[in-house]
Amino acid sequence: MIKIICVCGARPNFMKIAPLMRAFAAHGGFETLLVHTGQHYDENMSRLFFDELNIPKPDVNLEVGSGSQAVQTAEVMKRFEPIVQDFQPNYVLVVGDVNSTIACGLVAVKLGVKLIHVEAGLRSFDRAMPEEINRVLTDTISDLLFVTEQSGCDNLVHEGVPAERFHFVGNVMIDTLMANREKAKNSDILSRMNLDPKSYAVITLHRPSNVDNLEMFERIISAFEQIQKDIKLVFPIHPRTLNNIKGTELDGRVKAMENLILLEPVGYLDFLWLMSNAALVMTDSGGIQEETTILGVPCMTLRENTERPVTIDQGTNRLVHITTEDILKNYQDICNNPNHDNASVPKLWDGKAAERIAQIIANQ
Ligand code: UD1
Ligand code: UDP
Numbered sequence: 409m410i411k412i413i414c415v416c417g418a419r420p421n422f423m424k425i426a427p428l429m430r431a432f433a434a435h436g437g438f439e440t441l442l443v444h445t446g447q448h449y450d451e452n453m454s455r456l457f458f459d460e461l462n463i464p465k466p467d468v469n470l471e472v473g474s475g476s477q478a479v480q481t482a483e484v485m486k487r488f489e490p491i492v493q494d495f496q497p498n499y500v501l502v503v504g505d506v507n508s509t510i511a512c513g514l515v516a517v518k519l520g521v522k523l524i525h526v527e528a529g530l531r532s533f534d535r536a537m538p539e540e541i542n543r544v545l546t547d548t549i550s551d552l553l554f555v556t557e558q559s560g561c562d563n564l565v566h567e568g569v570p571a572e573r574f575h576f577v578g579n580v581m582i583d584t585l586m587a588n589r590e591k592a593k594n595s596d597i598l599s600r601m602n603l604d605p606k607s608y609a610v611i612t613l614h615r616p617s618n619v620d621n622l623e624m625f626e627r628i629i630s631a632f633e634q635i636q637k638d639i640k641l642v643f644p645i646h647p648r649t650l651n652n653i654k655g656t657e658l659d660g661r662v663k664a665m666e667n668l669i670l671l672e673p674v675g676y677l678d679f680l681w682l683m684s685n686a687a688l689v690m691t692d693s694g695g696i697q698e699e700t701t702i703l704g705v706p707c708m709t710l711r712e713n714t715e716r717p718v719t720i721d722q723g724t725n726r727l728v729h730i731t732t733e734d735i736l737k738n739y740q741d742i743c744n745n746p747n748h749d750n751a752s753v754p755k756l757w758d759g760k761a762a763e764r765i766a767q768i769i770a771n772q
Contacts, residue, residue: 409439410769411497412524413516416466417445417484417508420581420695422457423676424503424526427583427762429464435766441495445484445508446471450647452673460676461584477507477538484511492519499524499769502546503580505539505694505715510546517549526580526765528553529560530715536617539694543715552772554765556581556698557718557754577764578756581695585702586759588680595681601642601669605685609639614646615692617730618710622658624730628710629661631735636667638743642682644671688742690728690735697725704751706742710735718754 412432416425425442432438444466448454458465470487472480484507492500492515500516501524502509509525516523528547532540547553547564553574555561564574598605611632619625632641643662653659662670674682680699683689688706689696697716700707701723708728719725728738 410437410499411439411441411495412499412501412769413441413443413492413495413497413512415443415445415488415500415502415508415512416463417447417472418504418506419448419453419457419673420693421503421506421508422454422461422463423584423695424580426457426461426463427580427587428501428503428526428765430462431762431766434763435770437770438766441468441491441497442466443488443491443512444469445488445512446473447480447484447506447508449473450673452675453647456675461588472508481507481511484508485515488512488515489519492516492521497521499552501526503527505530505542505546507538507542510542513546513549522551523549524552524554524769525550526554527556528574529555529562529564530557531559531563532713532715534713538616540715552769554761554768556757556761557716559717575764575768576756577768578758578761579698579754580761580765581698582702582757583759583762584676585680585699588677589684592677592680592684595678597674597678597681598685603640603642603685606687607640608642608686609635610682610686610689610691611641611643612646612689612691612693612696613710614648615711616648618692619646619649619652622652622656625653625658627730627732628735629658630732631739632668633661633665634732634736635739636665639667639687641665641668642671642686643668644674644679644682646673687746688739690739697723698757700724701751702753702757706746708735708738708742722752722754724751 472483499522503526525546555576556579690708692710697719701719707725
């Protein structure tokens with residue numbers, strides 16, 4: 409038996425860990441311990457996804473909660489170390505680029521346990537993003553790296569990672585999308601919210617560069633004030649974003665928009681169905697850039713860079729500067745050219761990435 413600790417902690421981790429847990433169980437050669445760090449903890453940022461995606465209940469929840477970058481990372485490390493010492497795994501597996509990823513990665517390698525990173529090699533080349541630091545550091549200390557797109561392999565080669573250490577396997581986030589696409593059709597979110605297909609845009613925002621900096625966020629809100637005159641905006645708001653605007657002038661402006669529907673974060677199946685039927689998506693999420701590419705829905709990424717360039721080269725994604733003018737210009741452009749006839753499915757985004765990963769680990 410290969411003993412492996414699988415780590416998850418924040419919303420996007422749950423979509424990535426779900427197919428991996430399934431693939432390890434189906435393979436039969438793994439003994440897993442699922443650790444939830446507790447980085448995200450609200451019902452609709454965490455437990456909901458375990459139910460919907462049939463993820464086994466975590467064996468351990470470290471319950472670290474929120475904190476500054478240093479406090480959160482340190483707290484995960486402190487609480488994760490005894491778990492690794494107790495279980496004595498062959499591997500620790502981490503996904504994505506959140507604080508839980510680097511924190512558990514560091515603990516593993518310092519205890520001499522081999523580290524696996526799923527979604528390795530992605531680079532925004534913007535070190536002001538906490539996620540970019542997490543990506544670079546996690547890849548540097550990983551023994552086995554699994555990559556979603558060619559740019560990730562190119563980046564790892566450029567950084568001197570030996571070829572035998574990394575594998576281009578496809579995208580576990582897309583495994584989850586493919587496994588749930590049919591199920592999402594049963595969502596009643598459109599009727600619940602009185603929305604017609606293609607008559608609305610979906611918004612998500614949570615990057616500190618957009619929502620901690622209220623001057624930037626104001627530019628975005630100004631654009632939404634214009635766009636909502638034309639099309640309904642559905643905005644499941646991330647808790648970071650909600651907390652930031654509470655009590656500010658922007659809170660009032662968001663609530664005053666007649667055609668902007670503010671929601672709490674919604675479950676995966678509802679969100680997948682919302683995106684599938686949207687005329688467009690405006691976001692700063694990483695995963696949503698990939699999901700819209702597969703769904704064929706135009707995506708405006710409100711960022712200066714992306715670590716997922718394949719979604720632009722082959723998909724439906726475009727980068728938009730954080731100015732009111734650029735957001736409006738790109739919105740108009742999409743309205744004028746709604747079809748993405750050139751969009752194609754990136755290589756190996758076929759729903760089988762987790763199976764490949766399990767097989768490669770088993771063959772080590
Ligand atoms: C984190 C990740 C980010 C990822 C995002 C996905 C890092 C550095 N950032 O950002 O890469 O894209 O998750 O959503 O790891 N909060 C709640 N309830 C929760 C969780 C958070 O109210 O269940 C609030 C707290 O006020 C917290 C804030 O949101 O301080 C930010 O949470 P945190 O996990 O630190 O960062 P995210 O912005 O969620
Ligand atoms: N998502 C969701 N409900 C929401 C918003 C997003 O289920 O209200 C899903 C989305 O489909 C994707 C994941 O959450 O699978 C992306 O997470 P997030 O944007 O928080 O993180 P990022 O990908 O930016 O790290």
